[in-house]
Amino acid sequence: MRGAIRDLVARRLSEQIATDLLPPDPAEATIDWRTLLVLDAAMPFEQLAAAYPALLAPSQRKQRGTWFTSRELAAPTAARTLAPLLARTDSTPLRIVDPAVGGGTFLLAALHELRAAGLPARDAMRCLHGVDIDSTAAALAALAVWSAAELPPADLCDFKSNVRAGDGLLDLPAGTFDAVLTNPPWETLQSTPDAIARVARLRPHFHHQGPGKLYTYRLFVERCHQLLRPGGRFGLCVPASLWFDRDAAPLRDLLLDECRWEWLFGFENTQKLFPIDSRYRFAMVVGEKGGRTESVKTAFGRTDVADWAAVSPRHTLYGARELRALSPASGAFVEVEDARDLDILQRMARAGRR
Numbered sequence: 045m046r047g048a049i050r051d052l053v054a055r056r057l058s059e060q061i062a063t064d065l066l067p068p069d070p071a072e073a074t075i076d077w078r079t080l081l082v083l084d085a086a087m088p089f090e091q092l093a094a095a096y097p098a099l100l101a102p103s104q105r106k107q108r109g110t111w112f113t114s115r116e117l118a119a120p121t122a123a124r125t126l127a128p129l130l131a132r133t134d135s136t137p138l139r140i141v142d143p144a145v146g147g148g149t150f151l152l153a154a155l156h157e158l159r160a161a162g163l164p165a166r167d168a169m170r171c172l173h174g175v176d177i178d179s180t181a182a183a184l185a186a187l188a189v190w191s192a193a194e195l196p197p198a199d200l201c202d203f204k205s206n207v208r209a210g211d212g213l214l215d216l217p218a219g220t221f222d223a224v225l226t227n228p229p230w231e232t233l234q235s236t237p238d239a240i241a242r243v244a245r246l247r248p249h250f251h252h253q254g255p256g257k258l259y260t261y262r263l264f265v266e267r268c269h270q271l272l273r274p275g276g277r278f279g280l281c282v283p284a285s286l287w288f289d290r291d292a293a294p295l296r297d298l299l300l301d302e303c304r305w306e307w308l309f310g311f312e313n314t315q316k317l318f319p320i321d322s323r324y325r326f327a328m329v330v331g332e333k334g335g336r337t338e339s340v341k342t343a344f345g346r347t348d349v350a351d352w353a354a355v356s357p358r359h360t361l362y363g364a365r366e367l368r369a370l371s372p373a374s375g376a377f378v379e380v381e382d383a384r385d386l387d388i389l390q391r392m393a394r395a396g397r398r
Contacts, residue, residue: 049066049092049180049184050062050063050066052087052092053065053066053183053187056086056089057197057200058197061197061200061201064201064204065183065186065187065204066179066180066183067179088191089184089187089188089190089191090148090152090188090191090192092184092187092188093147093148093181093184093185093187093188094147094149094188096147096180096181096184097146097147113146113149113150113227113281114149114317114349115149115152115153116349116353117281117317117328117349117352118149118150118152118153118225118227119153119156119353120328120352120353121150121153121225121279121280121281121328121330121352122150122153122154122156122157122225122279123153123157124279124306124307124330125223125225125277125278125279125330126138126140126154126157126158126223126277126279127157128277128332129222129223129277130157130158130161137167137170137171138158138171138222138223139171139173139220139221139222139223140154140171140172140173140221140222140223140224140225141172141173141174141216141221141223141224141225141271142173142174142212142224142225142226143174143175143212143213143216143224143226143228143264143267143268143271144175144176144212144226144227144228144229144264145174145175145176145181145182145185145207145212145226146176146178146181146185146227147181147184147185147188148174148184148185148186148188148189148207149227150225150226150227150279151172151174151185151188151189151207151225152188152189152192153225154171154172154223154225155168155169155172155189155192155193156192158171165193165194165195166193166195166199168193169189169190169193169195169199169203169206170203170206172189172206172207173206173207173216173221174206174207174208175207175208175209175210175211175212175215175216176209176210176212177209177210177211177212178209179209182207182208182209182210183204183209185207186200186203186204186206186207186208187200189203189207190203212226212228212264212267213246213249213263213264213267214245214246214249216271217271218270218271219270219271219272219273220271220273221271221272221273221276222272222273222276222277223272223276223277223278223279224268224271224272224276224277224278224279224280225278225279225280226264226268226279226280226281227280227281228260228261228263228264228265228280228282229260229261229264230259230260230261230282230283231259231260232257232258232259232260233246233257233258233259233260243258246258246263250263250266250267251266251294252266252294252295252297252298253266253294253295254290254291254292254293254294254295255291256291259285261282261283261286262286262292262295264280265280265282265286265295265298265299266295266298268280269298269302269303269333272333273333274333274334275332275333275334276332276333277330277331277332277333278303278329278330278331278332278333279328279329279330280328280329280330281326281327281328281329282326282327282329283324283325283326283327284310284324284325284326284327286327286329287308287310287327287376287377288376288377288379289376290373290374290376293374293375293376296374296375296376297375299329299331299337300336300337300364300367300375301336301337302333302334302336303331303332303333303334303335303336303337304331304332304334304335304336304337304338305329305331305337305340306330306331306332306340306341307328307329307330307331307340307341307342307359308327308329308340308341308342308343308362308377309327309328309329309341309342309343309346309351309352309357309359310325310326310327310342310343310344310345310346310379311325311326311327311328311345311346311347311349311352312324312325312345312346312347313325313326314347315347315348315349317349325345328352336364337364338363338364339361339362339363339364340361340362340364340367341357341359341360341361341362342359342360342361342362342377342380343357343358343359343360344379344380344381345379345381360380360381360382360383360385360386361383362377362380362386366386366390369390369393370389370390370393
């Protein structure tokens with residue numbers, strides 16, 4: 045049963061392609077086979093990639109941080125991230141990467157944007173790159189993107205080197221990408237022997253993490269900045285602690301002082317946008333490497349993905365100076381509903397300093 049996903053792929057393509065994409069992986073033993081057996085062998089690869097997290101045993105799903113982003117969240121994030129790049133007159137092919145590619149949802153959204161901008165399917169697919177520590181997820185992501193591009197199997201054989209198993213925190217070449225789109229794992233690196241060894245490997249490469257434990261999403265936010273060329277753009281899905289946790293202050297400084305941070309669009313999970321606690325909060329973050337932030341378009345407490353997909357999402361413009369004035373010690377965002385709330389906070393802060 046260990047090669048069941050490989051068998052599904054082989055039935056659609058060939059045994060050789062399936063084996064190349066999905067070499068024997070002991071971790072596959074953690075899959076819930078009862079769920080896998082009811083999958084249709086003809087299921088589109090995009091659906092199979094999206095269904096993969098539900099096949100994992102719960103302990104493995106949490107350990108790997110396998111909570112894939114929905115198309116409804118990924119699509120507007122990719123559109124806002126890539127639009128300025130696609131408007132440029134430079135004809136050099138873009139390099140777009142997801143360093144925690146999962147089921148490939150962000151790469152699929154990027155493929156759609158590239159095709160809509162007029163790129164042929166083969167050229168658009170070659171712009172896309174991704175890695176994931178879960179080799180099965182990476183293989184399914186490659187299959188999903190290739191299938192969406194509607195290209196022959198020979199193109200899949202070439203593309204599998206673009207989207208593959210790997211460590212997004214260490215393996216990709218820094219400073220070589222025009223855009224990063226990702227929803228990284230939101231886990232804490234624990235005190236197990238393996239985690240201690242991994243922390244020792246990672247610490248020297250990251251300088252905006254703050255004291256204490258390492259959190260995977262914070263590492264990936266900094267890694268996204270490292271991966272980008274000057275003027276490169278990022279679109280990220282991150283947990284709420286990015287905007288208020290004191291220990292995340294070095295990351296906020298990075299986004300404010302070395303980037304043009306454009307969007308912080310916050311959601312509450314009451315509609316189960318992710319299959320985790322409904323009280324969980326997260327945000328879509330968009331910006332550009334280089335320059336300095338003057339203001340951030342913010343929204344907090346949204347529950348409907350249609351709000352983010354709107355042509356002009358309702359937001360509050362949060363000035364960087366206002367942010368520093370309201371939270372001088374850590375640069376934490378105080379959640380506001382509209383500009384009136386922000387004005388009240390500023391007047392209270394000024395009165396408190398008299």
